[in-house]
Amino acid sequence: MARVLLIAEHDGSSLNSSTAKCVACAAQIDGAEIDVAVLAASAADISAAAASLDSVKRVLCVENPLNGNAPAAVLAPQIVAMAEGYDYVFGPSSTFGKDLMPRVAALLGVNQVSDIMSVEGSHTFKRPVYAGNAVVTVEAPAGHPVVATVRIASYQAVGSGNSAPVETTEVAAEIPDHTRIVEVQSGQSDRPDLQTAGRVVAGGRALGSTEGFDLIYQLADKLGAGVGASRAAVDAGYVANDTQIGQTGKIIAPELYIAIGISGAIQHVTGIKDAGTIVAINKDEEAPIFEVADIGIVGDLFNLVPELTDALS
C-alpha cells in the first residue's frame, strides 16, 4: 500500500483541472491509495468535485477562513500536520504547487522531486531538466515521504465518475500572519484557459505591437482557442505575463498549437512539446520552430493569419 496525500488546487470556488492530472500521476504508483486534501474557506463544491475524480479514495476537507486565497506560508504547516502517515505528498507543478510544495518538503525535512513526467517505480521518476534538453531519472530516498510536483502537461485528467467520501478534518497547526495577500489581478479573459484549452494560438515578437496581437485574438476566437505568447512578446509588453509559454512560463499540451511569428527557442519549445499537433507560421524558413512543427508554412504572418482566419469562416 502506498498512501498518497494530494493537495487540491482551486480558486476558492472550483477545483482546478491540474488536480485531476495529479491524480492520474499518483495512480501510476503501485498500490496507490489517494486522498485529496482540500484547504479552503468554503470547501463544499471543491470537495465534491475532488470526490468525483476516479482513483480518489477519500477527500479530506479543511475549512478555515484563513484558507481563503491563502499563501504557501499559511497552507504548508497545515499540510505538514496532515502528512503524518503518508508515503507521498503530491501537488501540481503550477505556480500554486511550485510555491507551496518545496515549503512543505523543507518542513518535513526532505528534498522534493519537481515536475514528475512519469512514474518508473515506487521511488523512481522521470523529470525534465535544462529546459527540456534532457530527461533525468531520479531515485527518491526510501524510508522518507516523497514530496513532489507533477508536470501536469504530461498527464490526462482522470475521469469523474467517482463518489469518494468527503471527511471534514481539523488540523492543529500554527498559522503565521507574516504574509498577506493584498489582491490578485487576473487576466480577466473570456477565452479558454491556456493550460486546459484544446487549442492554443500563440504569437511572438514578430507581431510587432499590442495592436498586432489582434490578429492572434481574431484567429483564436475563430478557433475557440486560448491565447499564448513567447517570452519576447511578453517582455515587449504586447501581452500580459500570464500568457507566456515555456521554461519559465506555462507548460501546455493542447491538441492543436499554432505558433505565429515565434522563432522557437528551446526555452519556448519545452513548453509546447506535448502538444498534439504543432503548426508554425514564420517568415524565416530557418527558424527552429520548424524543427518541431508538424505542419509549417513560410511567409508573412500579416498576410497569412488574416487569410487563415477568413478561411475558417
Add this chain to the structure above:
Amino acid sequence: MDKILVGLKRVVDYNVRVRVKSDGSGVETDGVKMSINPFDEIALEEALQIKERGEANEVIIVSVGSGDAQQQLRTGLAMGADRAILVECQDSIDALTCARALLEVTNRENADLVLLGKQAIDDDNSQIAQMMAALWGRPQATFASTVATDGNTARVTREVDAGLEIVDVDLPAVISVDLRLNEPRYVKLPDIMKAKKKPLDLIPLADLSLPASPAITDTLYEPPAAREKGTMVDDVAGLVAALNDKGLL
C-alpha cells in the same frame, strides 16, 4: 535595512545548446561556457538597486558549490556586490542542504532580506527560496516582478498562473525573482579590476555543521523524445487541408 543576501548559482550558460553525455551520467560541461544563473543575476540587480536607493547598506553574494563558482562570484562583485562568500562543496549538492547552507550564512550575517532567482536553468527545480523561507519560519514571495521595500515590510508583485498577485511580507523574508523584475546591468572593465580587491570568503560546507538530508539521486540522463519530422505546406489552403486531414477543424 542593513544587509541583503543574494544567492548566485554557477550554471551552463543560457545560450549553450545542452547535450546529454553518451554514458547518461549527465550533460556535457567540458569546454562549455558557464555563467551566473540568469534569474540570480536579476536578483543581484534588484539588491543593488535597493542599496542605491539608500534602503540597504550592504549586498552580500553567496554561492554554494565548487571552487569554480568563484569566477561567477567575481562577476557579481564586479556588478556591484560588496562582498562574496562561497560555501565550498561538490556542485551537485541537494536542494535542502543548499537551502540550509544559505540560511546558516543568512543567520551569521543577520541579513534582513534574501533575494534568489526563481529557478536555476540547469535543474529547473524552483525550490531553494521556498525551502529557505520554510526552515527560517519567515515569509516567501516567489516569482517577483516588482519589489518595493518600506521599513519592516516589502510589497511584492508575483507572476502567477492567474495573472498578478500582490503580497505584503514582513521582513526578514525570502524573495525569488522572475524575468521581468529588471534588466541586469553590464559589467564595465574598471569594475572588474575593482572586484578583484573585494573580499571573497571561502567556507567549507562541513564548517556549517548542517544536518544530513536524504538526497535524491540522478540515475540516468537521456535526450528528450524527438518529435517526428513534419511537413511544409505552400499556402493557407494547404494548411487548412492538412488540419482537416488530421481532424483538427
